[in-house]
Amino acid sequence: MPRRLLVIGWVFCGFGVLNLAFVILRAAQGNGLIIDTNVLLLPVGIGLLTANRSARAWAAFLAGLTGVASLAAAVLVLFGAIDTITLPLLGLVLTGVAMRVAFALVSIAVSAACVAAVWMLYTPPVSDTFSARGKRNGEGDQEREATTTGHGRQPV
Numbered sequence: 001m002p003r004r005l006l007v008i009g010w011v012f013c014g015f016g017v018l019n020l021a022f023v024i025l026r027a028a029q030g031n032g033l034i035i036d037t038n039v040l041l042l043p044v045g046i047g048l049l050t051a052n053r054s055a056r057a058w059a060a061f062l063a064g065l066t067g068v069a070s071l072a073a074a075v076l077v078l079f080g081a082i083d084t085i086t087l088p089l090l091g092l093v094l095t096g097v098a099m100r101v102a103f104a105l106v107s108i109a110v111s112a113a114c115v116a117a118v119w120m121l122y123t124p125p126v127s128d129t130f131s132a133r134g135k136r137n138g139e140g141d142q143e144r145e146a147t148t149t150g151h152g153r154q155p156v
Contacts, residue, residue, distance in 0.1 A: 001051065002125040008117055009048035012059060016042025051133040056126075060118045067114030074107035 019038040027033045044062060047055020076082050077100050085094040085103050094103060120126060 001049075001129055002123075004120045004123070005048060005051070005126045005129060008059065008120060009045050011117075012041045012045030012048060014045075016040070016045055051129050053130050053133075056121050056130055060121055063114040063117045063121075067111040067118075070107040070110040070114070074104040074111070077107070078104045 016039055019036050020042060023034060023036050023039060040058075041062065044055050044058045048059055073082075077085065083095070085099065094100070
């Protein structure tokens with residue numbers, strides 16, 4: 001398995017576990033149970049570590065969505081649409097120009113990391129890993145049969 005796939009898989013697992021811990025922490029503080037979709041990063045990360053094809057598609061979708069949202073947040077903060085940034089989990093309220101620029105720079109870095117993750121998920125070594133797993137499970141044989149014999153029928 002390529003190292004880049006291992007790194008992305010473990011990063012997804014790590015962020016999924018962190019988000020799960022934050023959900024539990026918020027519930028323990030009496031804030032009620034808040035559904036956080038970022039918890040989905042954990043099963044997607046596990047799927048990446050096992051070279052599951054649907055996990056790669058989900059990882060690309062989630063990374064793309066996060067990248068777009070981070071870029072949008074950076075633009076809104078830089079152009080003054082948002083004056084105060086509140087991070088409720090950490091209890092921080094960020095104000096001032098320096099904090100806005102710092103938040104925007106972090107958001108842009110997150111967007112760049114998301115673009116890099118999507119790119120790495122579709123590089124040849126990683127794609128070969130997903131293809132090899134599919135062939136081990138017989139998926140490639142069924143696809144090849146369907147295309148060569150016409151709708152999966154056996155030749156007469």
